[in-house]
Amino acid sequence: MLHAAEDRAAIDPCHEFKKKIDEPDSVLDRERLALPASPESQFAVSIAARRARRIRVGVTSVLAAFCWLFLIGFVGWDAVTVSVLVALVSAIILFRVEAMVKAGHEIAAAKEKLPTWIHSGLPGTSIDVPLYGKVILQMCWCPPGFFTVGSPESEGGRSGDEMQVSVTLSKGFWLAGTELTQTQWKAVMGSNPSHFKGGNLPVEKVSWDDAQRFIAKVNARGFLPKNWIFALPTEAQWEYACRAGTTGPFSGESLDDVGWFDGNSGGKTHPVGTKKPNAWGFHDMHGNVWEWCADWYDNVLPGGSDPTGPDTGLLRVGRGGSWGVVDSGCRSAIRYWSTPGYRNSCIGFRVAVVPIEPATD
Numbered sequence: 001m002l003h004a005a006e007d008r009a010a011i012d013p014c015h016e017f018k019k020k021i022d023e024p025d026s027v028l029d030r031e032r033l034a035l036p037a038s039p040e041s042q043f044a045v046s047i048a049a050r051r052a053r054r055i056r057v058g059v060t061s062v063l064a065a066f067c068w069l070f071l072i073g074f075v076g077w078d079a080v081t082v083s084v085l086v087a088l089v090s091a092i093i094l095f096r097v098e099a100m101v102k103a104g105h106e107i108a109a110a111k112e113k114l115p116t117w118i119h120s121g122l123p124g125t126s127i128d129v130p131l132y133g134k135v136i137l138q139m140c141w142c143p144p145g146f147f148t149v150g151s152p153e154s155e156g157g158r159s160g161d162e163m164q165v166s167v168t169l170s171k172g173f174w175l176a177g178t179e180l181t182q183t184q185w186k187a188v189m190g191s192n193p194s195h196f197k198g199g200n201l202p203v204e205k206v207s208w209d210d211a212q213r214f215i216a217k218v219n220a221r222g223f224l225p226k227n228w229i230f231a232l233p234t235e236a237q238w239e240y241a242c243r244a245g246t247t248g249p250f251s252g253e254s255l256d257d258v259g260w261f262d263g264n265s266g267g268k269t270h271p272v273g274t275k276k277p278n279a280w281g282f283h284d285m286h287g288n289v290w291e292w293c294a295d296w297y298d299n300v301l302p303g304g305s306d307p308t309g310p311d312t313g314l315l316r317v318g319r320g321g322s323w324g325v326v327d328s329g330c331r332s333a334i335r336y337w338s339t340p341g342y343r344n345s346c347i348g349f350r351v352a353v354v355p356i357e358p359a360t361d
Contacts, residue, residue: 122141122143123141123142123143123244123245123279123280124140124141124244124279124280124281125140125141126138126139126140126141126177126281127139127174129174129353130223131184131187131188131218132184132187132188132218132221133187135183135184135187135188137176137180137184137351138176138177138178139174139175139176139177139353140175140176140177140241140280140281141172141173141174141280142169142172142173142174142175142237142240142241142280143172144169144170144171144172145168145169145240146166146167146168146169147166147167147169147239147240147243147245148164148165148166148167148247149164149165149166149167149235149236149239149240149301149303149333150162150163150164150165150301150333151164151249151331151332151333152164155249155331155333156249156328157249157326157327157328157329157331158331158333159334160299161299161300161301162301162333162334162335163300163301164301165301165302165303166303166304167302167303167304167305167307168304168305168306169236169237169240169306170305170306171306171354171355172355173233173237173354173355174352174353174354175233175237175238175241175282175350175351175352175353176350176351176352177273177277177281177282177283178202178272178273178282178283178284178350179202179203179272179284179288179289179291179348179349179350180202180203180214180348180349180350180351181199181200181201181202181203181272182194182197182198182199182200182201182202182203183199183200184203185203185206185214188214188217188218189213189214189217193205193206193210193343194345195345196268196269196345198269198271200271200272200273201269201270201271201272202269202272202284202288202289202348203348204269204289204344204345204347204348205343205344205345205347206292206343206347206348206349207340207341207342207343207347208232208292208316208338208340208341208342209340209341210343211232211292211349212232215230215231215232215351218230218351224353227355227356227357228353228354228355228356229353229354229356230351230352230353231294231351231352231353231354232292232293232294232349232351232352233293233294233352233354234293234294234295234306234307234308234309235293235294235295235301235302235307235309235317235319235335236302236306236307236308237293237352237354238291238293238319238320239319239332239333241280241282241285242278242282242285242286242319242320242332243278243332244278244279244280244282245279245280246278246279246332248332249328249331249332249333250286250330250331250332251278251279251282251285251286251332252276252278252286255287255327255330257275257276258275258276258277258278258283258284258285258286259275259284259285259286259287259288259321259330260275260284260287260288260323261286261287261321261322261323261324261325261326261327261329261330262323262324262325262326263326263327265287265288265323265324267323267324268323269288269289269323269345270288272284272288284320285320285332286320286321286330286331286332287320287321287322287323287325287330288320288322288323288348289320289322289323289346289347289348290318290319290320290321290322290336290344290346290347290348291318291319291347291348291349291350292316292317292318292347292348292349293316293317293318293319294308294309295308295310295316295317296310296311296312296313296314296315296316296317297309297310297313297316297317297335297337298310298313301335314339315337315338315339316337316338316339316340317335317336317337318335318336318337318338318347319335319336320334321334322346322347323346324346325346
């Protein structure tokens with residue numbers, strides 16, 4: 001069953017319970033936005049975005065040519081005027097072409113590097129992935145494996161929706177070494193919604209829907225190898241990366257070593273990567289900000305092979321705890337949920353690069 005509101009408030013004072021989980025607008029928003037929930041649909045969105053970008057460039061060039069001809073007809077065929085107009089329109093078109101060529105070179109350079117690491121088998125191997133312009137995203141490798149998700153009944157602070165179940169992840173994946181920063185978010189989205197401002201602070205006050213918009217934009221650049229895309233991690237992938245082979249409440253010797261929580265945060269977020277990483281190189285898996293996962297929430301953890309959670313729902317899953325929660329609220333197994341449109345200064349996300357099934361004819 002769901003956590004009672006008073007129990008959740010005790011764990012996370014940042015969470016607001018005024019919004020009813022069955023409020024119609026959350027369902028209507030999902031239908032209106034039609035945001036991609038699966039890696040396959042996100043990939044389709046990225047293809048469509050690339051086609052739209054090509055169309056925009058073509059339309060811009062045609063419009064520029066028509067404007068040129070119109071102006072010539074309006075002002076007459078004075079040689080000086082025509083020369084100026086030709087130079088101006090040519091400069092505009094050249095600028096657009098050079099921008100496309102530069103972007104193409106960036107994508108080609110990234111593609112040359114990625115095949116050498118995309119199938120890496122060493123846990124903790126890291127690589128810098130171009131995100132946008134000169135802004136990069138450090139990713140760490142998570143190999144295929146088997147582990148137990150959830151917490152034992154003896155674990156302090158345990159909740160009823162953490163019943164242990166076995167999980168097999170048949171495919172390796174990459175996950176960002178830190179939570180997404182405000183610099184990274186702004187480079188792609190152009191604005192910064194965060195309450196606590198700072199380029200290397202985690203971006204927050206972003207909803208699950210906002211995270212999907214970000215991911216759709218970076219996928220639209222199309223520089224990952226075929227059948228690999230950016231996505232939110234599944235709940236199972238997130239806990240697998242967080243634990244990095246450990247079975248206790250935290251992936252480090254103590255929470256103070258690896259995370260920011262209400263006992264050491266001073267009531268605010270902190271720059272990512274300033275606490276010790278776990279064995280696979282991941283920072284801030286405990287505390288700082290909650291992290292959205294791809295799954296719909298269910299009070300029973302999904303198990304089996306490559307679980308992705310329920311097919312439908314009203315609530316999305318968050319993991320890891322935040323700067324405003326007690327230590328038990330930052331455990332590897334702790335689960336958070338809220339509506340897909342919910343924003344809070346305690347909630348952010350980190351990005352994964354995951355394999356998808358190749359399309360079949």
